[in-house]
Amino acid sequence: MSSRQITEKSLSMLRSLPRISLANLRDNPGSKKLARRGRAQHGGDKHGSGNKGSGQRQNYMRLGYETGNNPFYLRSLIDKDRVDITKPIDIASIVKSGQYNFHPEQKEYGINLTDEGADLFAAKINIEVQWASEQVIAAIEKNGGVITTAYYDPHSLFLLKNPKKFFESGQAIPRRMVPPPDAIEYYSSAEFRGYLADPEKVSEERLKLAQKYGYELPELEKDSSYNMFCERKDPRQIFYGLEPGWVINLTDGSILKPKDDELLQYYAS
Amino acid sequence: MATLLRSQCAFLRLFSGKSGQILNNAIDSGTKLIPGSQSVVRQYSNYAHSPFVRRIKEQYDFEVAKNPEEWKYVERLLPYETIPKVTPKESYPSGWVPPKEEAVNHPYFIQRSKNHELPIYLNITYRGIRKISMIKRIEGDIWLMNDEIKAYLKKKNNRYIETRVHEAAKFIETKGDYVHDLREWALSKGF
Numbered sequence: 001m002s003s004r005q006i007t008e009k010s011l012s013m014l015r016s017l018p019r020i021s022l023a024n025l026r027d028n029p030g031s032k033k034l035a036r037r038g039r040a041q042h043g044g045d046k047h048g049s050g051n052k053g054s055g056q057r058q059n060y061m062r063l064g065y066e067t068g069n070n071p072f073y074l075r076s077l078i079d080k081d082r083v084d085i086t087k088p089i090d091i092a093s094i095v096k097s098g099q100y101n102f103h104p105e106q107k108e109y110g111i112n113l114t115d116e117g118a119d120l121f122a123a124k125i126n127i128e129v130q131w132a133s134e135q136v137i138a139a140i141e142k143n144g145g146v147i148t149t150a151y152y153d154p155h156s157l158f159l160l161k162n163p164k165k166f167f168e169s170g171q172a173i174p175r176r177m178v179p180p181p182d183a184i185e186y187y188s189s190a191e192f193r194g195y196l197a198d199p200e201k202v203s204e205e206r207l208k209l210a211q212k213y214g215y216e217l218p219e220l221e222k223d224s225s226y227n228m229f230c231e232r233k234d235p236r237q238i239f240y241g242l243e244p245g246w247v248i249n250l251t252d253g254s255i256l257k258p259k260d261d262e263l264l265q266y267y268a269s
Numbered sequence: 270m271a272t273l274l275r276s277q278c279a280f281l282r283l284f285s286g287k288s289g290q291i292l293n294n295a296i297d298s299g300t301k302l303i304p305g306s307q308s309v310v311r312q313y314s315n316y317a318h319s320p321f322v323r324r325i326k327e328q329y330d331f332e333v334a335k336n337p338e339e340w341k342y343v344e345r346l347l348p349y350e351t352i353p354k355v356t357p358k359e360s361y362p363s364g365w366v367p368p369k370e371e372a373v374n375h376p377y378f379i380q381r382s383k384n385h386e387l388p389i390y391l392n393i394t395y396r397g398i399r400k401i402s403m404i405k406r407i408e409g410d411i412w413l414m415n416d417e418i419k420a421y422l423k424k425k426n427n428r429y430i431e432t433r434v435h436e437a438a439k440f441i442e443t444k445g446d447y448v449h450d451l452r453e454w455a456l457s458k459g460f
Contacts, residue, residue, distance in 0.1 A: 022437055075363035080385055081353045092346055099384070122362045163346035241342030247331075248343055255337045260329040 072100045074113070078123045088126040088231045088240060091152070092160045104157035113147075115139065126229050128195075137193060138209055144218035146229050150195040151187050153177035156238045163239065167248040172258075175236045175244040175267060195235060236269035243267070355385055369459030377409035379460040387455055391448045400446040404455070407439045415441055421454050422447055 018024065072094070077083040082097035091110055095102050102108060110130025118139035125145045132149055140147045152160065156176050159166045166173075179187050179196075187194040190201035191209075210217040220229050236244055245267035247256035258264060313319040355367060368381055382388050388405040407414060415434050418441065422430040431444040443451070 020437060022439070025437060073363060076365060079355075079358070079361045079363045079365050081355050087345060096346070096348055098349070098352075120362045122360070164348060167343070167346075239342065239346060241339050249333075250343075253336060253340060255334045255339060255343075256331050257334060258329055258331050260331070263329055 071114075071116075073117070074127075075117060075121060075123070078125075085123055085125050086225065086228065088128065088228065090128040090150075090160070090233075090240065091130075091157070092163055092239065095161055102157075102161050104154050104161060107154075108157075109154070110152060110157065126231060128233070132192065134191075134209070138213045138215075141206055141209065141217065142213070142215045144220070144223070146220070148193050148195050148232065149187060150233065151179035151183055152238070159238055164250070167250050170247060170249075172247050173238060173242055173244050175269070176233075176238050178235070195232070234269050236267075244269075352383055366456050372459035375409070375458060377407060377411060377414040379404065379455055380406040380408060381460070382406070387452055387460065389448055389451050389455065391446055400444075402443045402445065402447045402451055403440055404442075404451060405440045407441060411436055411439065411441065418443070418451070418454065422450055425450055 074083070074094075077094070077097050077099055078085055082099055083089055083093055087093070091102065094100050094111060100111075112131040113127075113129045113136045115133055115135035118135055121139045122143060123145070124143050125140065127140065127145065128148045128150050130149060130151065132147060137147050153176065155174065159173070178184075184196070186192055188196040190197040190205045193202060193205075206217060220226060223229065231240065233240060234243075238244070242248070242255075243257075245258045245263055249256065258267070357367065361367070365385070367385075372378065379388065390403050390405070392401045392403055393399070394401070404418075411434055415432055419430065419432055422443065426447075430447065433442040433444075435441070
Protein backbone atom coordinates (compact mmCIF):
# COMPACT_ATOMS: atom_id res chain seq x y z
CA MET A 1 0.00 0.00 0.00
CA SER A 2 1.50 3.30 -1.03
CA SER A 3 1.59 6.30 1.27
CA ARG A 4 -1.03 8.04 -0.88
CA GLN A 5 -3.44 5.17 -0.36
CA ILE A 6 -2.85 5.30 3.39
CA THR A 7 -3.70 9.00 3.44
CA GLU A 8 -6.86 8.41 1.40
CA LYS A 9 -7.89 5.58 3.64
CA SER A 10 -7.34 7.52 6.85
CA LEU A 11 -9.24 10.49 5.45
CA SER A 12 -12.21 8.32 4.53
CA MET A 13 -12.05 6.77 7.99
CA LEU A 14 -12.04 10.21 9.56
CA ARG A 15 -15.15 11.14 7.57
CA SER A 16 -17.11 8.19 8.90
CA LEU A 17 -15.81 8.41 12.46
CA PRO A 18 -17.53 10.59 15.08
CA ARG A 19 -16.34 14.17 15.49
CA ILE A 20 -13.16 14.44 17.51
CA SER A 21 -13.77 15.84 20.97
CA LEU A 22 -12.36 15.67 24.46
CA ALA A 23 -14.56 12.67 25.19
CA ASN A 24 -12.79 10.47 22.63
CA LEU A 25 -9.28 11.90 22.81
CA ARG A 26 -6.50 10.55 24.94
CA ASP A 27 -2.76 10.64 25.21
CA ASN A 28 -0.54 7.95 23.76
CA PRO A 29 0.13 5.33 26.38
CA GLY A 30 3.19 6.19 28.45
CA SER A 31 3.53 9.70 27.00
CA LYS A 32 2.64 11.43 30.25
CA LYS A 33 4.70 11.31 33.38
CA LEU A 34 3.13 12.63 36.56
CA ALA A 35 5.19 15.16 38.46
CA ARG A 36 5.97 13.72 41.84
CA ARG A 37 6.95 15.58 44.94
CA GLY A 38 10.52 14.71 45.83
CA ARG A 39 10.94 12.94 49.13
CA ALA A 40 14.54 12.03 49.79
CA GLN A 41 17.34 14.05 51.39
CA HIS A 42 17.46 16.86 48.82
CA GLY A 43 14.55 15.91 46.59
CA GLY A 44 11.90 17.44 48.80
CA ASP A 45 13.70 20.64 49.75
CA LYS A 46 11.77 23.48 48.19
CA HIS A 47 8.59 21.99 46.67
CA GLY A 48 8.85 24.26 43.63
CA SER A 49 8.90 27.52 45.57
CA GLY A 50 12.51 28.41 44.67
CA ASN A 51 15.05 29.64 47.16
CA LYS A 52 14.27 32.30 49.78
CA GLY A 53 12.78 35.71 49.07
CA SER A 54 9.52 36.55 47.40
CA GLY A 55 8.92 33.05 46.12
CA GLN A 56 8.63 31.63 49.58
CA ARG A 57 7.59 34.58 51.68
CA GLN A 58 5.56 37.01 49.61
CA ASN A 59 2.16 35.80 48.63
CA TYR A 60 0.59 38.13 46.12
CA MET A 61 -3.10 37.46 46.32
CA ARG A 62 -5.56 38.47 43.68
CA LEU A 63 -7.75 41.50 44.25
CA GLY A 64 -10.80 40.72 46.35
CA TYR A 65 -9.40 37.41 47.58
CA GLU A 66 -10.22 37.14 51.26
CA THR A 67 -7.86 34.26 52.11
CA GLY A 68 -10.47 31.61 51.64
CA ASN A 69 -13.39 33.55 53.09
CA ASN A 70 -15.99 33.49 50.35
CA PRO A 71 -18.55 36.26 50.65
CA PHE A 72 -22.00 35.16 49.58
CA TYR A 73 -24.71 37.29 48.08
CA LEU A 74 -28.16 36.68 49.46
CA ARG A 75 -29.73 38.53 46.51
CA SER A 76 -28.08 36.15 44.08
CA LEU A 77 -29.24 33.10 46.06
CA ILE A 78 -32.80 34.41 46.04
CA ASP A 79 -32.72 35.30 42.32
CA LYS A 80 -31.48 31.84 41.37
CA ASP A 81 -34.02 30.08 43.63
CA ARG A 82 -31.32 28.55 45.78
CA VAL A 83 -33.10 29.87 48.86
CA ASP A 84 -36.85 29.49 49.20
CA ILE A 85 -38.25 32.80 50.40
CA THR A 86 -41.73 31.38 50.99
CA LYS A 87 -40.26 29.74 54.10
CA PRO A 88 -38.22 31.21 56.93
CA ILE A 89 -34.49 31.42 56.15
CA ASP A 90 -31.86 30.30 58.66
CA ILE A 91 -28.31 28.92 58.50
CA ALA A 92 -29.60 25.50 57.47
CA SER A 93 -31.33 26.85 54.35
CA ILE A 94 -28.38 29.06 53.36
CA VAL A 95 -25.92 26.17 53.74
CA LYS A 96 -28.35 23.97 51.82
CA SER A 97 -28.04 26.31 48.82
CA GLY A 98 -24.53 24.94 48.30
CA GLN A 99 -23.15 28.45 47.72
CA TYR A 100 -22.03 29.11 51.26
CA ASN A 101 -19.04 27.51 52.94
CA PHE A 102 -19.65 27.16 56.62
CA HIS A 103 -16.96 25.96 59.03
CA PRO A 104 -18.18 25.63 62.62
CA GLU A 105 -15.07 23.54 63.34
CA GLN A 106 -12.99 26.69 62.70
CA LYS A 107 -14.90 28.57 65.42
CA GLU A 108 -17.26 30.16 62.93
CA TYR A 109 -20.34 31.11 64.89
CA GLY A 110 -22.74 31.74 62.04
CA ILE A 111 -23.67 34.33 59.46
CA ASN A 112 -22.81 38.02 59.57
CA LEU A 113 -25.14 39.77 57.15
CA THR A 114 -23.35 42.89 55.90
CA ASP A 115 -24.82 45.99 54.29
CA GLU A 116 -23.09 45.55 50.90
CA GLY A 117 -25.74 46.14 48.24
CA ALA A 118 -28.41 46.85 50.86
CA ASP A 119 -29.96 49.59 48.68
CA LEU A 120 -30.62 47.09 45.89
CA PHE A 121 -32.16 44.47 48.14
CA ALA A 122 -35.80 43.93 47.17
CA ALA A 123 -36.99 40.61 48.61
CA LYS A 124 -39.53 40.10 51.36
CA ILE A 125 -38.05 37.53 53.71
CA ASN A 126 -38.15 36.16 57.23
CA ILE A 127 -34.48 35.65 58.01
CA GLU A 128 -32.52 34.58 61.06
CA VAL A 129 -28.81 35.46 61.17
CA GLN A 130 -26.21 35.62 63.90
CA TRP A 131 -25.09 39.20 63.43
CA ALA A 132 -26.60 42.17 61.63
CA SER A 133 -25.97 45.90 61.62
CA GLU A 134 -28.57 48.65 61.78
CA GLN A 135 -28.42 49.31 58.02
CA VAL A 136 -29.07 45.64 57.27
CA ILE A 137 -32.05 45.54 59.61
CA ALA A 138 -33.41 48.68 57.97
CA ALA A 139 -32.94 47.24 54.46
CA ILE A 140 -34.81 44.05 55.32
CA GLU A 141 -37.66 45.77 57.17
CA LYS A 142 -38.05 48.41 54.47
CA ASN A 143 -39.07 45.66 52.05
CA GLY A 144 -41.62 44.29 54.51
CA GLY A 145 -39.44 41.50 55.85
CA VAL A 146 -38.52 40.30 59.32
CA ILE A 147 -35.03 39.77 60.71
CA THR A 148 -33.93 38.07 63.94
CA THR A 149 -30.47 37.65 65.36
CA ALA A 150 -30.03 34.37 67.18
CA TYR A 151 -27.22 32.57 68.94
CA TYR A 152 -26.31 28.93 68.38
CA ASP A 153 -23.75 27.00 70.36
CA PRO A 154 -21.10 25.24 68.22
CA HIS A 155 -22.70 21.83 68.71
CA SER A 156 -26.03 22.97 67.24
CA LEU A 157 -24.19 24.70 64.39
CA PHE A 158 -22.83 21.30 63.34
CA LEU A 159 -26.40 19.99 63.23
CA LEU A 160 -27.54 22.96 61.16
CA LYS A 161 -24.65 22.51 58.74
CA ASN A 162 -25.64 18.95 57.88
CA PRO A 163 -29.06 18.01 59.31
CA LYS A 164 -29.33 14.83 57.20
CA LYS A 165 -26.12 13.44 58.63
CA PHE A 166 -27.37 14.13 62.13
CA PHE A 167 -30.79 12.52 61.53
CA GLU A 168 -29.07 9.44 60.12
CA SER A 169 -27.02 9.13 63.31
CA GLY A 170 -30.25 8.34 65.18
CA GLN A 171 -29.62 10.70 68.07
CA ALA A 172 -32.23 12.81 69.79
CA ILE A 173 -32.22 16.48 68.77
CA PRO A 174 -30.46 18.31 71.63
CA ARG A 175 -31.44 21.59 73.20
CA ARG A 176 -29.90 24.82 72.02
CA MET A 177 -27.65 26.32 74.67
CA VAL A 178 -28.03 29.87 75.95
CA PRO A 179 -25.55 32.50 74.72
CA PRO A 180 -22.35 33.17 76.72
CA PRO A 181 -22.47 36.13 79.14
CA ASP A 182 -20.75 38.57 76.79
CA ALA A 183 -23.27 37.87 74.00
CA ILE A 184 -26.43 38.01 76.11
CA GLU A 185 -26.65 41.78 75.84
CA TYR A 186 -26.69 41.71 72.04
CA TYR A 187 -29.14 38.83 71.74
CA SER A 188 -31.59 40.32 74.22
CA SER A 189 -31.53 43.82 72.72
CA ALA A 190 -34.59 44.84 70.72
CA GLU A 191 -32.65 47.28 68.54
CA PHE A 192 -30.59 44.41 67.10
CA ARG A 193 -33.71 42.20 66.94
CA GLY A 194 -32.29 39.68 69.39
CA TYR A 195 -34.18 36.44 69.77
CA LEU A 196 -34.36 36.90 73.54
CA ALA A 197 -35.80 40.41 73.29
CA ASP A 198 -39.36 41.32 74.23
CA PRO A 199 -41.52 41.16 71.04
CA GLU A 200 -43.39 44.30 71.97
CA LYS A 201 -40.15 46.24 72.30
CA VAL A 202 -39.04 44.83 68.96
CA SER A 203 -42.12 46.18 67.19
CA GLU A 204 -41.50 49.52 68.89
CA GLU A 205 -37.91 49.52 67.61
CA ARG A 206 -39.12 48.59 64.12
CA LEU A 207 -41.19 51.75 64.08
CA LYS A 208 -38.32 53.84 65.46
CA LEU A 209 -35.91 52.57 62.80
CA ALA A 210 -38.46 53.28 60.06
CA GLN A 211 -38.69 56.88 61.25
CA LYS A 212 -34.91 57.20 61.51
CA TYR A 213 -34.29 55.95 57.95
CA GLY A 214 -37.41 57.59 56.57
CA TYR A 215 -39.42 54.76 55.12
CA GLU A 216 -42.92 53.56 55.73
CA LEU A 217 -43.13 50.25 57.56
CA PRO A 218 -45.27 47.84 55.49
CA GLU A 219 -48.01 46.30 57.58
CA LEU A 220 -47.29 42.67 58.30
CA GLU A 221 -50.74 41.86 59.64
CA LYS A 222 -52.39 42.43 56.27
CA ASP A 223 -49.90 40.26 54.40
CA SER A 224 -51.14 36.99 52.91
CA SER A 225 -48.15 35.10 54.30
CA TYR A 226 -48.45 36.60 57.77
CA ASN A 227 -48.12 33.18 59.43
CA MET A 228 -44.78 32.60 57.73
CA PHE A 229 -43.46 35.94 58.93
CA CYS A 230 -44.50 35.07 62.49
CA GLU A 231 -42.61 31.78 62.48
CA ARG A 232 -39.79 31.89 65.05
CA LYS A 233 -37.76 29.28 66.83
CA ASP A 234 -37.95 28.71 70.54
CA PRO A 235 -34.70 29.82 72.27
CA ARG A 236 -34.06 26.13 72.98
CA GLN A 237 -34.95 24.94 69.49
CA ILE A 238 -32.41 24.24 66.73
CA PHE A 239 -34.61 23.38 63.72
CA TYR A 240 -37.86 25.01 62.67
CA GLY A 241 -40.84 22.91 63.76
CA LEU A 242 -38.79 20.12 65.35
CA GLU A 243 -38.60 20.04 69.11
CA PRO A 244 -35.57 19.00 71.16
CA GLY A 245 -35.76 15.40 72.32
CA TRP A 246 -37.28 14.07 69.10
CA VAL A 247 -35.55 11.38 67.07
CA ILE A 248 -36.05 11.59 63.29
CA ASN A 249 -36.20 8.27 61.45
CA LEU A 250 -35.43 9.03 57.81
CA THR A 251 -35.82 5.45 56.53
CA ASP A 252 -39.33 4.93 57.98
CA GLY A 253 -40.37 8.56 57.69
CA SER A 254 -41.41 8.67 61.33
CA ILE A 255 -40.63 10.77 64.36
CA LEU A 256 -39.96 9.29 67.82
CA LYS A 257 -41.27 11.56 70.54
CA PRO A 258 -40.42 11.08 74.21
CA LYS A 259 -43.30 10.51 76.68
CA ASP A 260 -41.31 10.05 79.85
CA ASP A 261 -41.91 12.85 82.35
CA GLU A 262 -38.24 13.16 83.19
CA LEU A 263 -37.29 13.68 79.56
CA LEU A 264 -40.14 16.12 78.97
CA GLN A 265 -39.01 18.10 81.97
CA TYR A 266 -35.43 18.01 80.76
CA TYR A 267 -36.19 19.19 77.24
CA ALA A 268 -38.78 21.79 78.24
CA SER A 269 -37.54 25.32 77.65
CA MET B 270 -19.16 -0.31 79.60
CA ALA B 271 -18.21 -1.12 83.16
CA THR B 272 -16.09 2.01 83.45
CA LEU B 273 -18.88 4.09 82.02
CA LEU B 274 -21.35 2.86 84.61
CA ARG B 275 -18.81 3.30 87.32
CA SER B 276 -18.26 6.87 86.34
CA GLN B 277 -22.03 7.33 86.28
CA CYS B 278 -22.24 5.84 89.74
CA ALA B 279 -19.52 8.12 91.04
CA PHE B 280 -21.14 11.06 89.32
CA LEU B 281 -24.48 10.30 90.92
CA ARG B 282 -22.92 9.92 94.33
CA LEU B 283 -21.80 13.53 94.09
CA PHE B 284 -25.40 14.50 93.50
CA SER B 285 -26.96 11.91 95.76
CA GLY B 286 -29.93 14.18 96.43
CA LYS B 287 -30.99 14.13 92.78
CA SER B 288 -29.92 10.63 91.89
CA GLY B 289 -32.96 10.01 89.69
CA GLN B 290 -32.62 13.18 87.68
CA ILE B 291 -30.69 13.58 84.45
CA LEU B 292 -28.10 16.25 84.80
CA ASN B 293 -26.76 16.69 81.30
CA ASN B 294 -26.57 15.13 77.87
CA ALA B 295 -23.55 13.03 78.83
CA ILE B 296 -25.46 10.36 80.71
CA ASP B 297 -28.47 10.52 78.45
CA SER B 298 -27.52 7.38 76.56
CA GLY B 299 -30.91 5.69 76.50
CA THR B 300 -30.55 4.17 79.96
CA LYS B 301 -31.90 5.35 83.25
CA LEU B 302 -30.80 4.66 86.79
CA ILE B 303 -33.59 3.72 89.13
CA PRO B 304 -33.45 5.68 92.37
CA GLY B 305 -33.89 2.41 94.30
CA SER B 306 -30.46 1.22 93.31
CA GLN B 307 -28.95 4.28 94.92
CA SER B 308 -30.97 4.23 98.12
CA VAL B 309 -28.07 3.36 100.41
CA VAL B 310 -25.42 6.05 100.20
CA ARG B 311 -22.17 4.60 101.38
CA GLN B 312 -18.67 5.94 101.42
CA TYR B 313 -16.24 3.57 99.76
CA SER B 314 -12.56 3.75 100.55
CA ASN B 315 -11.70 4.32 96.91
CA TYR B 316 -13.24 4.47 93.48
CA ALA B 317 -12.07 1.03 92.40
CA HIS B 318 -13.81 -0.61 95.37
CA SER B 319 -17.19 0.92 94.60
CA PRO B 320 -19.63 -1.63 93.15
CA PHE B 321 -21.03 -1.69 89.65
CA VAL B 322 -24.43 -0.18 89.10
CA ARG B 323 -27.11 -2.85 88.65
CA ARG B 324 -30.80 -2.88 87.80
CA ILE B 325 -30.89 -0.37 84.99
CA LYS B 326 -34.16 0.50 83.31
CA GLU B 327 -33.59 -0.12 79.62
CA GLN B 328 -35.51 2.63 77.87
CA TYR B 329 -37.55 5.72 78.28
CA ASP B 330 -41.18 5.78 77.17
CA PHE B 331 -41.68 7.16 73.72
CA GLU B 332 -44.29 7.21 70.98
CA VAL B 333 -43.69 6.68 67.28
CA ALA B 334 -45.48 9.16 65.05
CA LYS B 335 -45.92 7.70 61.54
CA ASN B 336 -46.38 10.22 58.71
CA PRO B 337 -46.47 13.07 61.20
CA GLU B 338 -47.54 16.58 60.33
CA GLU B 339 -44.06 17.84 61.24
CA TRP B 340 -42.44 15.83 58.46
CA LYS B 341 -42.56 18.88 56.18
CA TYR B 342 -40.04 20.54 58.49
CA VAL B 343 -37.71 17.55 58.06
CA GLU B 344 -38.06 17.65 54.26
CA ARG B 345 -37.19 21.31 54.31
CA LEU B 346 -33.82 20.48 55.88
CA LEU B 347 -32.81 17.71 53.50
CA PRO B 348 -30.38 18.76 50.74
CA TYR B 349 -31.44 19.33 47.13
CA GLU B 350 -31.08 16.27 44.92
CA THR B 351 -30.43 18.44 41.88
CA ILE B 352 -29.73 22.14 41.45
CA PRO B 353 -33.13 23.87 41.27
CA LYS B 354 -34.19 25.49 37.99
CA VAL B 355 -34.62 29.23 38.02
CA THR B 356 -38.23 30.36 37.84
CA PRO B 357 -38.74 33.42 35.62
CA LYS B 358 -39.12 36.63 37.60
CA GLU B 359 -39.93 40.22 36.75
CA SER B 360 -36.60 41.59 37.88
CA TYR B 361 -33.32 40.26 39.22
CA PRO B 362 -31.84 42.72 41.72
CA SER B 363 -28.59 40.75 41.97
CA GLY B 364 -27.66 41.68 38.39
CA TRP B 365 -27.94 38.11 37.16
CA VAL B 366 -29.39 37.86 33.66
CA PRO B 367 -31.31 34.78 32.52
CA PRO B 368 -30.39 33.22 29.14
CA LYS B 369 -32.73 34.16 26.28
CA GLU B 370 -34.52 31.79 23.93
CA GLU B 371 -33.13 33.48 20.82
CA ALA B 372 -29.63 32.30 21.80
CA VAL B 373 -30.19 28.97 20.02
CA ASN B 374 -30.54 30.73 16.64
CA HIS B 375 -26.82 31.52 16.37
CA PRO B 376 -24.45 29.07 14.65
CA TYR B 377 -22.58 28.86 17.96
CA PHE B 378 -23.72 28.48 21.56
CA ILE B 379 -22.33 29.10 25.04
CA GLN B 380 -23.74 26.78 27.65
CA ARG B 381 -24.33 28.16 31.14
CA SER B 382 -22.47 26.61 34.08
CA LYS B 383 -24.24 24.44 36.66
CA ASN B 384 -24.82 27.53 38.79
CA HIS B 385 -26.56 29.31 35.87
CA GLU B 386 -23.60 31.65 35.30
CA LEU B 387 -21.77 32.52 32.08
CA PRO B 388 -18.58 30.43 31.77
CA ILE B 389 -16.27 33.43 31.23
CA TYR B 390 -13.26 33.54 33.51
CA LEU B 391 -10.04 35.46 34.07
CA ASN B 392 -6.87 33.47 34.61
CA ILE B 393 -4.03 35.34 36.26
CA THR B 394 -0.58 33.80 36.18
CA TYR B 395 3.01 34.92 36.74
CA ARG B 396 1.96 37.05 39.72
CA GLY B 397 -0.47 39.28 37.89
CA ILE B 398 1.72 39.80 34.78
CA ARG B 399 -0.18 37.51 32.42
CA LYS B 400 -3.94 37.90 32.27
CA ILE B 401 -5.95 35.64 30.02
CA SER B 402 -9.73 35.75 29.69
CA MET B 403 -11.36 32.49 28.77
CA ILE B 404 -14.77 31.54 27.37
CA LYS B 405 -15.58 27.91 28.02
CA ARG B 406 -18.34 25.51 26.97
CA ILE B 407 -18.61 26.68 23.35
CA GLU B 408 -20.71 24.56 21.02
CA GLY B 409 -21.09 24.87 17.23
CA ASP B 410 -18.99 27.04 14.92
CA ILE B 411 -16.21 28.11 17.25
CA TRP B 412 -14.16 29.75 14.45
CA LEU B 413 -17.00 32.04 13.41
CA MET B 414 -17.48 33.01 17.03
CA ASN B 415 -13.76 33.73 17.31
CA ASP B 416 -13.93 36.11 14.33
CA GLU B 417 -16.92 37.93 15.80
CA ILE B 418 -15.31 38.28 19.21
CA LYS B 419 -12.12 39.61 17.67
CA ALA B 420 -14.02 42.21 15.65
CA TYR B 421 -16.09 43.23 18.69
CA LEU B 422 -13.07 43.62 20.96
CA LYS B 423 -11.13 45.53 18.31
CA LYS B 424 -13.98 47.97 17.81
CA LYS B 425 -14.46 48.44 21.53
CA ASN B 426 -10.80 48.81 22.56
CA ASN B 427 -9.40 50.35 19.33
CA ARG B 428 -6.64 47.77 19.10
CA TYR B 429 -5.93 44.29 17.87
CA ILE B 430 -6.50 41.60 20.50
CA GLU B 431 -4.92 38.18 20.21
CA THR B 432 -7.09 35.11 20.73
CA ARG B 433 -6.48 31.40 20.85
CA VAL B 434 -9.05 28.80 19.84
CA HIS B 435 -9.00 25.32 21.28
CA GLU B 436 -11.52 23.43 19.22
CA ALA B 437 -11.34 20.08 21.01
CA ALA B 438 -11.59 21.55 24.49
CA LYS B 439 -14.28 23.99 23.27
CA PHE B 440 -12.79 27.20 24.60
CA ILE B 441 -11.42 30.51 23.37
CA GLU B 442 -8.78 32.50 25.21
CA THR B 443 -8.04 36.19 24.71
CA LYS B 444 -4.83 37.84 25.77
CA GLY B 445 -5.60 40.46 28.41
CA ASP B 446 -8.43 41.15 30.84
CA TYR B 447 -11.55 41.44 28.67
CA VAL B 448 -13.98 39.59 30.94
CA HIS B 449 -16.40 42.49 31.15
CA ASP B 450 -16.39 43.07 27.38
CA LEU B 451 -16.87 39.38 26.70
CA ARG B 452 -19.71 39.14 29.21
CA GLU B 453 -21.39 42.13 27.62
CA TRP B 454 -21.05 40.53 24.18
CA ALA B 455 -22.36 37.16 25.37
CA LEU B 456 -25.36 38.72 27.13
CA SER B 457 -26.18 40.80 24.04
CA LYS B 458 -26.32 37.56 22.06
CA GLY B 459 -28.65 36.09 24.68
CA PHE B 460 -26.42 33.34 26.10
